[in-house]
Amino acid sequence: MRHMPLSGVVGGFVISLVGTGFAQEKNPPVGEEKKAEAGQGTEDGLPRKLSDDVKTLIEEEVQRRVKEALQAAKPQAEAPQDKKLQELDEKINQVIEDQKKVRPSEFNPAIGLVGETIFSYETRGTNQTGNARPGGFDVFLRSVELNVAASVDPFFRGYAVINGSADAATGETLWGIEEAALVSTSLPWNLTLQAGRFFAEFGRLGYIHDHELPFVNRPLPLDQYIGGESRTDGLQLNWLVPVDHYISVTAGVGDGVGSPPNNPGAKRGLNELNFWGRTSTYFDVTDDWQLETGVSGLTNPRTEDRGGALLAPNGITTLTERKRQLVGVDLKVSYVPLQNNQFSGLTWGSELLYSHNRYLVDPNGTPFDGDEFERSNGAYGLYSYLTYKWDRQWSAGFLYERMEDAQDHRDVTAAYSPYITWATSHWNQIRLQFTHTYREPISGNKSDNAIYIQWAWIIGAHSHGWQQR
Amino acid sequence: MKSCLKPFWVVCLAAVGALMGAGRPAQSGEIRVVTTLTDLADLARAIGGSFVTVRSLATGVEDTHGVPMKPSFVPGMNKADLLILVGFDCEHAFLPALLEASKNPAIQKGHAGYVDCAKGIVPAEVPKSTDHSEGDVHPYGNPHYMLDPVRARQAVQTITEALIAKAPEHEADFKKNRDAYLVKLDAKIAEWKEKLKPLKGLKFVSYHGHWFYFAERFEMVYYGTIELKPGIDPTARHIENLVTSMKADRVPIVVREPQFPEKVPALIAEQAGAKLIKLPIMPGGVPKTDTYLEMMDYIVQSFVDAAPKK
Numbered sequence: 092m093r094h095m096p097l098s099g100v101v102g103g104f105v106i107s108l109v110g111t112g113f114a115q116e117k118n119p120p121v122g123e124e125k126k127a128e129a130g131q132g133t134e135d136g137l138p139r140k141l142s143d144d145v146k147t148l149i150e151e152e153v154q155r156r157v158k159e160a161l162q163a164a165k166p167q168a169e170a171p172q173d174k175k176l177q178e179l180d181e182k183i184n185q186v187i188e189d190q191k192k193v194r195p196s197e198f199n200p201a202i203g204l205v206g207e208t209i210f211s212y213e214t215r216g217t218n219q220t221g222n223a224r225p226g227g228f229d230v231f232l233r234s235v236e237l238n239v240a241a242s243v244d245p246f247f248r249g250y251a252v253i254n255g256s257a258d259a260a261t262g263e264t265l266w267g268i269e270e271a272a273l274v275s276t277s278l279p280w281n282l283t284l285q286a287g288r289f290f291a292e293f294g295r296l297g298y299i300h301d302h303e304l305p306f307v308n309r310p311l312p313l314d315q316y317i318g319g320e321s322r323t324d325g326l327q328l329n330w331l332v333p334v335d336h337y338i339s340v341t342a343g344v345g346d347g348v349g350s351p352p353n354n355p356g357a358k359r360g361l362n363e364l365n366f367w368g369r370t371s372t373y374f375d376v377t378d379d380w381q382l383e384t385g386v387s388g389l390t391n392p393r394t395e396d397r398g399g400a401l402l403a404p405n406g407i408t409t410l411t412e413r414k415r416q417l418v419g420v421d422l423k424v425s426y427v428p429l430q431n432n433q434f435s436g437l438t439w440g441s442e443l444l445y446s447h448n449r450y451l452v453d454p455n456g457t458p459f460d461g462d463e464f465e466r467s468n469g470a471y472g473l474y475s476y477l478t479y480k481w482d483r484q485w486s487a488g489f490l491y492e493r494m495e496d497a498q499d500h501r502d503v504t505a506a507y508s509p510y511i512t513w514a515t516s517h518w519n520q521i522r523l524q525f526t527h528t529y530r531e532p533i534s535g536n537k538s539d540n541a542i543y544i545q546w547a548w549i550i551g552a553h554s555h556g557w558q559q560r
Numbered sequence: 561m562k563s564c565l566k567p568f569w570v571v572c573l574a575a576v577g578a579l580m581g582a583g584r585p586a587q588s589g590e591i592r593v594v595t596t597l598t599d600l601a602d603l604a605r606a607i608g609g610s611f612v613t614v615r616s617l618a619t620g621v622e623d624t625h626g627v628p629m630k631p632s633f634v635p636g637m638n639k640a641d642l643l644i645l646v647g648f649d650c651e652h653a654f655l656p657a658l659l660e661a662s663k664n665p666a667i668q669k670g671h672a673g674y675v676d677c678a679k680g681i682v683p684a685e686v687p688k689s690t691d692h693s694e695g696d697v698h699p700y701g702n703p704h705y706m707l708d709p710v711r712a713r714q715a716v717q718t719i720t721e722a723l724i725a726k727a728p729e730h731e732a733d734f735k736k737n738r739d740a741y742l743v744k745l746d747a748k749i750a751e752w753k754e755k756l757k758p759l760k761g762l763k764f765v766s767y768h769g770h771w772f773y774f775a776e777r778f779e780m781v782y783y784g785t786i787e788l789k790p791g792i793d794p795t796a797r798h799i800e801n802l803v804t805s806m807k808a809d810r811v812p813i814v815v816r817e818p819q820f821p822e823k824v825p826a827l828i829a830e831q832a833g834a835k836l837i838k839l840p841i842m843p844g845g846v847p848k849t850d851t852y853l854e855m856m857d858y859i860v861q862s863f864v865d866a867a868p869k870k
Contacts, residue, residue: 276660276665276668277665278663281638281663282663283663331634331635331638331661331662331663333638334635335635335636336632336635337631337632337634337635339631372631373630373631373632374632375630375632378619381628381630383631427628429619429621429622429628430621430622430818430819431623431819431820431821432622432623432626432628433623433626433819434820434821483793484793516692516695516696516791516792517696517791518692550692
């Protein structure tokens with residue numbers, strides 16, 4: 092195909108040249124033919140009656156000229172098209188070669204960053220509330236979380252969450268590994284294995300990061316009974332029950348769920364680790380209404396110096412935890428309209444927890460003087476909230492919390508918090524919240540009021556914004 | 561301790577045990593197909609015929625990027641042989657989490673059961689930057705190619721190939737069904753082109769950027785979107801500017817997709833002197849659009865009815 096034009100030009104040239112030569116020889120023009128027949132000289136004086144030698148010479152000359160013409164014609168005919176084709180070929184080859192190259196950055200994991208700043212005003216100081224942050228006006232970087240995630244190999248993916256937050260005393264950022272774990276991607280029998288540091292699946296919001304909560308602060312019972320987010324160093328197995336109805340079963344073992352490690356520095360038995368489990372299910376009440384519920388359990392059969400000796404409100408008596416148990420039942424009913432769920436929705440979420448711990452009580456705070464005794468304390472805690480979304484950008488809600496102290500169930504703390512959230516986009520939201528906290532006098536603390544503004548944002552790869560929780 | 565946790569474990573085990581035998585086994589030889597959206601479900605049914613059972617995650621009225629992530633989807637995905645999706649990251653907000661929860665290796669990305677219908681489609685509007693200052697952009701280009709019936713032919717072919725790969729013993733049936741469907745589709749394409757020929761150059765706006773491929777196919781002018789950026793609601797200034805330019809350029813139609821509230825599109829239509837029409841973006845989005853062909857019929861007829869009469 093590519094040489095068709097060239098062969099055509101050359102062929103045409105040869106035919107015309109040779110044809111002309113022979114035509115001149117064999118078919119002279121009519122006038123000249125007559126002159127030749129007359130045997131007369133012509134204007135240039137050359138004889139027109141050609142001998143065989145002359146014919147041979149002419150043929151040789153024709154062949155020579157054809158050869159020259161071919162040589163001359165070849166590059167002229169190729170130049171316009173072949174050059175372009177050659178350039179095109181080079182470009183294509185370059186693209187193909189470029190595609191073969193793997194840029195070093197393609198090995199990088201997906202990276203995202205979440206930032207969260209809290210502006211607050213509390214009517215009482217730390218000495219009267221027991222809060223970690225100071226009273227009055229306060230602004231602090233509650234967390235910056237760097238999230239990285241990628242496949243490790245065909246069988247596991249890995250992720251890490253590196254968290255930095257401002258220290259209440261110095262303002263300096265304290266960095267820590269909040270999560271760093273492997274998650275299996277191809278285990279049989281509907282199983283998923285998670286190993287490393289992660290948030291243990293306990294309850295509804297226990298394993299949700301602070302900035303993803305539907306309100307500003309972690310509910311009181313989760314904060315005390317679990318110890319904040321349910322961070323653990325351990326192993327967790329999840330099983331999707333192979334039936335037509337959604338049922339998820341999780342079991343795990345780890346060191347220090349939401350709390351410091353147990354019995355540090357000593358030889359530990361298996362019963363000194365934390366064990367937890369959760370079963371949850373889901374129902375489509377209608378196309379638009381959903382119901383999710385679950386039960387969770389956590390036990391640390393034998394604890395030794397977990398979190399150290401706790402000081403009772405009287406300032407003298409100490410309690411050292413010996414056993415830890417926690418159970419919870421949770422429920423979420425939500426209205427998620429199929430048609431415009433980005434613009435409206437309603438969520439009612441509740442969780443009831445029962446903490447049952449055993450403590451070694453030292454009434455005078457002096458160890459090994461013979462007055463220590465063990466006692467158990469059962470304490471209930473719950474939180475319930477309702478969030479209504481009436482616009483893609485706006486939602487508001489109300490949170491109620493009540494908690495009996497895990498060390499002394501007579502010490503009750505309760506709080507209520509209206510809140511309103513403005514999300515300028517999927518990745519940027521500002522929340523205003525008022526919280527009134529009631530504290531029993533037995534706690535040694537006083538009730539107070541607080542106003543919070545929480546500003547949270549997300550940047551980076553694979554960040555899909557906040558879910559409706 | 562035992563008194564506290566024993567009931568918990570009893571409840572867990574009882575619940576699991578009671579439900580273990582409740583699964584409904586699939587009929588022998590039946591190919592279980594899950595699609596993300598209803599247009600793909602319609603095509604899968606047309607090609608797969610009696611050899612497939614098809615379930616769509618969306619019902620048709622949802623936002624193509626915002627199908628609610630219901631845990632009730634998970635058991636069906638867990639047992640699916642094929643997952644058919646639009647691709648170009650159209651389902652990025654809900655599919656990855658559901659795929660992970662499904663624990664079904666056969667339909668994970670890279671496996672034969674993961675059927676990406678964007679294969680073979682040349683994307684338009686590929687962003688130069690995926691920075692969020694440009695909104696919730698699709699890094700691989702505009703994913704709404706199914707509203708162009710010619711490009712939908714490619715999806716028909718992709719689904720056919722996936723079904724044949726899954727059940728080669730039914731290859732002849734699938735090809736026969738495909739050919740029959742394409743005959744109908746091609747006839748409809750010719751009909752739609754004829755109907756929309758007088759509307760060549762017609763300008764329109766819509767809430768979200770669903771209509772690029774449609775406008776290109778039928779030689780209309782896709783004037784702009786009501787959204788400020790993909791996934792970002794319009795500001796007052798954007799609405800004002802849009803109305804001003806629509807008036808100046810005589811844009812006669814405002815399209816509202818069902819999942820977006822009517823208030824803002826109606827306001828813009830009123831102020832710009834344009835006609836507001838509600839158009840589905842997948843079958844089931846509005847009544848009497850149960851199939852892909854019915855939906856496209858509805859869309860074409862709505863444009864014809866709404867266009868200014870010359």
